[in-house]
Amino acid sequence: KQEVTQIPAALSVPEGENLVLNCSFTDSAIYNLQWFRQDPGKGLTSLLLIQSSQREQTSGRLNASLDKSSGRSTLYIAASQPGDSATYLCAVPTPGSSNTGKLIFGQGTTLQVKP
Amino acid sequence: GAGVSQSPSNKVTEKGKDVELRCDPISGHTALYWYRQSLGQGLEFLIYFQGNSAPDKSGLPSDRFSAERTGGSVSTLTIQRTQQEDSAVYLCASSPRQGSPLHFGNGTRLTVT
Numbered sequence: 001k002q003e004v005t006q007i008p009a010a011l012s013v014p015e016g017e018n019l020v021l022n023c024s025f026t027d028s029a030i031y032n033l034q035w036f037r038q039d040p041g042k043g044l045t046s047l048l049l050i051q052s053s054q055r056e057q058t059s060g061r062l063n064a065s066l067d068k069s070s071g072r073s074t075l076y077i078a079a080s081q082p083g084d085s086a087t088y089l090c091a092v093p094t095p096g097s098s099n100t101g102k103l104i105f106g107q108g109t110t111l112q113v114k115p
Numbered sequence: 116g117a118g119v120s121q122s123p124s125n126k127v128t129e130k131g132k133d134v135e136l137r138c139d140p141i142s143g144h145t146a147l148y149w150y151r152q153s154l155g156q157g158l159e160f161l162i163y164f165q166g167n168s169a170p171d172k173s174g175l176p177s178d179r180f181s182a183e184r185t186g187g188s189v190s191t192l193t194i195q196r197t198q199q200e201d202s203a204v205y206l207c208a209s210s211p212r213q214g215s216p217l218h219f220g221n222g223t224r225l226t227v228t
Contacts (some may be wrong), residue, residue, distance in 0.1 A: 034212065034216060036219075041221070043119070043121075043208075043219035043220050044217075044219040044220045045219070046219075049136070051214075083134070091158075093161075097171075098213070100214050101148050101213070102148070102163060102171060102174075102216055103158075103160065104160075105158040
């Protein structure tokens with residue numbers, strides 16, 4: 001059974017710091033991995049999607065890496081800003097399913113960036 | 116609209132009543148998903164539609180839960196005889212094709228009193 005774990009559960013940093021959020025998964029036979037952002041009272045916004053054949057994806061100040069063999073992904077946020085404050089979730093498709101939208105989510109990391 | 120729209124945004128109902136939650140996906144997105152987010156369980160998959168068909172209903176927690184999709188567009192999630200443990204945020208997502216990122220709505224917060 002696939003399990004997705006995110007560490008830490010919460011993180012507070014001063015504005016301007018670079019930071020890393022961690023995601024681990026137990027079954028390495030994943031099709032892809034997605035990172036989402038969730039603001040309070042809102043839905044999820046897809047940030048980055050890494051295919052299983054890729055090592056990393058970048059979007060602006062965000063960089064996500066994927067190491068399938070070790071069952072790990074990291075989300076790197078450069079020069080953090082107060083507007084980055086949110087909960088960040090990683091998710092992988094259910095192993096053995098052809099339905100890539102049937103996701104298993106981690107519990108999320110709640111980030112607070114202080115001005 | 117440009118995004119996935121869900122209504123109502125909040126719903127308070129009495130235990131035992133039926134509720135209907137609506138999702139309007141992004142135009143042209145053939146795949147539609149319902150998820151449930153609760154404090155204790157995190158985000159859980161409920162059901163998947165491809166067009167008007169639901170090939171995967173494996174996440175529906177009981178037979179009190181049902182969903183349909185019409186015209187390859189709007190979907191309705193119905194919960195009959197609501198229980199307090201049904202209280203959660205119900206999120207809908209759509210996608211243009213397999214392997215593409217999911218686009219989520221803002222959810223419906225359901226409170227069963």
